[in-house]
Amino acid sequence: FGPDPIEYRAERGLIDFGEEMGIMIQEVVGTRVGDYFMPAFAGVAFSRNEFRWSPRISRDDGLVRLVPGLGTRAVDRLSDDYPVMCAPGQPGLRVNVSVDDVLRYTPKKIDVINLTKNSFETIEVNELLKNFGYDMPMIKRLVSIHKAGYISKPVGSHIDFDEDDLVVTFDGLISDTPFIKQIHDMLKLLEETIGHPVDIEFAHDGKDLYLLQCRAQSPSDGSVAAPIPKDIPDDRMVFSANRYISNGRVPDITHIVYVDPDKYSELAERDDLIAVGRAIGKLNKLLPKRRFILIGPGRWGSRGDIRLGVKVTYSDINNTAVLAEVARKKGNYTPDLSFGTHFFQDLVEARIRYLPLFxxxxxxxxxxxxxxxxxxxxxxxxxxxxxxxxxxxLIDVSAVTNGKVLRVLMNADLDEAVGILSSPSDETTKGTASQMFAEHASDSSWRWRFQMAEHIAATLDPDRFGVKALYVFGSTKNASAGAASDIDLLVHFDGTPKQREMLEQWFDGWSLALGEINYLKTGYKSGGLLDVHIVTDKDIEQKTSYAVKIGAVTDPARALPLHKKK
Structure with missing residues (x-):
């Protein structure tokens, strides 16, 4: 292993767990265009959309990231370029609507294989179009023409690659071909068949669509569904939300920048309104990067009527960890929010969280x-x-709360988010009981479950209940359990019917208690947290049901040390 995977495994307590990796070699999809080899376009797609730029978009509408050429620029987040994004379930709701936004966020570079140098290269899209535009497959579906302040799809068959101002929009592909429906249907079918949200990689050579990869959709860094604790004391709660929530966790916010909606609406002079934006830009440069939250009225980045929201550009807010928009009712009317659309793709690429507050x-x-x-x-x-x-x-959270920080937890599954005052994440909680039930890092769901499984085994009296061995398996054993996961236990039983009845009652008590603790920690309700399977000597001998997990070659159940009498 290299240092990166070793560090990753060490951070998550996986050093002692076995891990294997397969290698798959695939032929590159594409055609020759001049001196280069590349697909017409490629990209990635997700069956669940965590970056919704409109209240009309749901998580189930999915997300596609499209780029011309090789798909590497769709997979990797880049600081100098952007993919075209689309929700397959709502293809008409585009991220960028204004001409300025379309021009800013169009892909300007393309990854190709240089056949003369036998190397991977990144080149300018305009350079490729001028030299080899006539050879590029599906080019009419990929580009639009910018002329006289308008952007339109090419009409007819002629494109002047020397004179036309061409921008990559994929408008023809999205609106005039079945491609988006194909991707949407593919995502739905794969998710239904696999039983889990999926992400895919694909490429198109101008004739055929190739599915290159499908895997269970895993959250990107910081985009895990955060557990939402219950019964938070009022003096620790700063805000909560229950509409249009995406996943995320921002643990250590040290400063809050709050633009008071009422005071902002009272500013009479346009110069004062503009000055608010300038002040935000100055604070953005002075405050610690990704350690502050911006909370303001209405639509951040308003350009026309700046009374609807603070006039800022992306460079004025690019260091914040969270961008929150507040919609206060005015009579029976609640103003619309921007959902970050004025710089949505910048927020996505920089992993800045967006949060609407009502x-x-x-x-x-x-x-x-x-x-x-x-x-x-x-x-x-x-x-x-x-x-x-x-x-x-401008609030210094630590100074006014005796050392606490603001922690923002966002859970799209529950459609809930909270901002709570909490101890910094690098502090450790002392005491055995406290360690078991304290707030944990994002990978703690499986760790806490494994600790509880070990604790159950250590307190179980084998003689009283007729138990020969206790095993843990599934997501808890494999370190992949989430906030809604069960603890899968396998009991090797060799006792009387009465002992079995008492054993089941004993496990029921543990299950209900752990389920309630998990609810208070995460907000996920369950009828109990334990999924207990009892097997006998006969089951093990005949390898029936869950007994095959004991001593299995692949993914075996893990034995837990039982209580020993002194």
Missing amino acids: PDDKGVAFNEKFLTRSPNILCEITPEFASLQDTIR
Whole structure:
């Protein structure tokens, strides 16, 4: 192993777990275009969409990331270029609508294989189009023409590759071919068959669509569904939300930048409204990167009527960890939010979390007292914007909470998010009981379950219940359990019917107790957390049912040390 996988395994406590890897070699899909070999286009698709840019898009609508040429630029997140994104279930709801946004976020580079040099290369799309545009398959479906402030699909068969201002939009592919429906149907079929959300990689050579890879959709870094604890004390809750939530966890926010919606709406002069945006840009440069949250009214990045939201560009907010938009009711009207669409793709590529807040909804929390009455250090950090201190509030979370930080937890499965005051994540909790039930890191669901399985085994009296051995298997044993996973136990039983009845009652008690603890920790409800399977000597001898897990060559159950009498 190289240092990266070793560090990854060490961080997750997997050093002692066996792991194997297979290698698959595939032929590159594509055709020759001049000196290069490449597919017409390629990309990745996900059956679940964690980056919804409209309230009309659901998670089940999926997500496609498209690029011309090799799909490497769709898989990797790049700081200097963008893929075209589309929700297969809602292909008409495009991320970028305005001409300026389309031009900014169009793919400008393309990955190819240089046949003369026998090497992988990244080249400019415009350079390739001017030299070999007539040789590129499906080119009419991939590009649009920018002319006189408008962007339109090519009409007829002629494209002037020397004179036309061409941009890669995939408009023809998305609107005039069955491709998007094919991808959507493929994702649905694979998810239904596998029984789990999937992601796929694909390529198209101009004639045929090739499925290159399909695997269970795994959350990207920081995009795991965070457990949502229950019974959070009021003095620790800053906000909660229950609409349009994506997955994510931001553990250690040290500063809150809060633009008060009421005070912002009271600003009479346009210069003052613009100054708010300039102040945000200055704070963005001064505050610790990815350690602060921006909470503001309406639509961040408003360009026309800036009373709808703070006028900022992406460079003014690119260091924040979370961008939150607040929609306060005005009479019976709740204003629309932008869902980050003014710089949505920048947020996605930079993994900045977007969170819509509706403080006037029933069942949500919004600690306005904390946000408006905590000491404001804006004048200390940016004295030139002292006149805006009633509108912009800068809160040093640690200073006003005796060392705590703001932790944002987001769970799309529950459609819930919370912002809570908590101890920094690098602090350890002392005491055996506290360690068992304390807040854990994102990979702790399996770890806590494994600890509980070991604890159950250590307290089980084998003689009393007629138990010869106890095993753990499944996601808890394989270190892949999530917040909603069961603990799978396998009991080798050799006792009387009465002992079996008592044993089942004993496990039922543990199951209900652990289920309640898991609910308080994560928000996931269950009728119990244990999935117990009892096997006998005969089952093991005949290798029936779950007994095959004991001593299996592949993925065997793991024995747990039982209680020993002193």
